[in-house]
Amino acid sequence: MHQVLGVSFVAQREGRIPTRLSSLWDEKRINNIECYEHTIIGTKRSRPEDEAFGGILADEMGLGKTLTMLAAVADSLPASCEFRRGNRLSPRPQSRATLVIAPSVLVLEEWLSDIQDHLSSRQLRILKHHGSTKAKQ
Template structure:
């Protein structure tokens, strides 16, 4: 709506001059300068109303790694915040279960790349990842226990409204 676009424009006026942000612990590789800026920008955008954004770097510049860094960063930031506050309020939604998981929807040809990036670039155990595709589909409770759920556009298109994938309110959705 027009009001949403106006809020988005107003939010952009408050953006910091520098977005660079050091990645969280658990990342095995160093981020390039444009990736640390992308990480900082996405963390900032997620704190805004309306939240979210589009990371539109050219192909081959490491968008997958930047997004994995965002997931790792916000997971660790949430854990630190919960330790400080000892409790966190959760929004109630009678239709969907709350989840801290990120849903990544990709073409089938790219799903393996995401899985390999998580395995090779993140310290073992820092993030949990599962494929929601074909016979690997699981129940809602299982899906919400992962940090990253990878699926395809075709799988999402075939899902029923009451399927496990649709019963969760995802922390973020990456296309």
């Protein structure tokens, strides 16, 4: 259940499913003027700014973050392909990539092992950028 909630959190933060997460903007009334205040930094605006997407999935070791993120990446593949197909004329560079930064070779190798164990090689193209064998693409 923990991993299912994690995948849902990632999908909400990526904007792929409607968010059930709390807004960072609180509606306020200051001097009889309606405004919105950012709950963390205190910035005030006449209307709330769009919520920034992204997030951090962090918890104790051994609770399944790697598998949660792999599931989230696999879950986002249809949306990534649709994005790529729908934006062929866009002047902006397109991406259909997920960047994973690992703090050590051991964690990197664990990710690669989990990818091999849980995902089809046809689902994802993996480039390992580490050491003297860094991918040149």
